[in-house]
Amino acid sequence: MYVICGIDEAGKGSVLGPMVVAGVLASDMAEVAATGVADSKTLSRKRRESLYEVITGKFVTACTIISAQEIDRLRAEISMNEIVARAHADVIRQLPCDTAFVDACDVNAERYGRTVSAYVGGDCSIVSEHKADVRFPLVSAASVVAKVTRDRCIDGLHEEFGNFGSGYPSDPYTIRFLETYISEFTRPPSCARSSWETTRRIMDRLSQPSLFDF
Incomplete structure (x- = not known):
């Protein structure tokens, strides 16, 4: 069976709190679209939480959370775009698939796709596009999972x-x-x-x- 996944992140540009990269695995883009998912930035928190339960209940998902301190450490060695690409690849490796759709974090989407592909290794095909979280329901679903996960991390930091x-x-x-x-x-x-x-x-x-x- 041909398997695809969508990858997106939340918190790349924040000054406080972590960056979260999430992935959603599926065999059919239409099945993901049927959940009513949309880019997480266009949704209320209540709607994101509701969709999160649907997505994580129906599909295999994975996340990686990179703390503020870890981002500082990595930025001494590589660029932020490279940090995101490496995290995207990490989640793809957790969700073995034939094709991964990623939201490009570089002005050059093709170059970003090559960077992610180099980190992933293997035979996974990378589709890297700007606004992938709007164009592909699977990436929209990943954006919801990433955003809800980060929201919950921020709630914990608010308590602290x-x-x-x-x-x-x-x-x-x-x-x-x-x-x-x-x-x-x-x-x-x-x-x-x-x-x-x-x-x-x-x-x-x-x-x-x-x-x-x-």
Whole structure:
């Protein structure tokens, strides 16, 4: 039987919290489409949670979670696109398939597909396209699994650190939390990506002496 999988990630651009890469395995794209799945960014959290239960109940899924600290460690060696490609490949290897559809994280989709393929090895064919989470229901399903898994990780971090919002640099709650935490402890929290420009800017700004220091 010919088997396909879809791969997508959530949290690539966040400054707080992990990145989650998820995959969904199926034999028929239409069967996945029948669940009513859509790109997770267009869905409410309640709808994502509902679809997550349907997807994980009907299909084989897999996830890999890369913490903020692990991302910092890897970024000292390779680019963020390479980190994502390696994680995409890791999930594909967990879901042996004939063809994997991936959401391209490089401006050059074909190049990204070659990078993922090199990490996967074997005979799996990689279909790498921009907006794959919109074009292919199987990638949409993976985006839902990735987003719900990350949402739950963020909930756990909120219990530990307090509510810091979504964790993305565009979120004022996230920036306010980072500024407050760094002001108090003179270092980023363990859930922050210290290598991120957002974190470095706040660290630099708060480490500058003010007139009141003289």
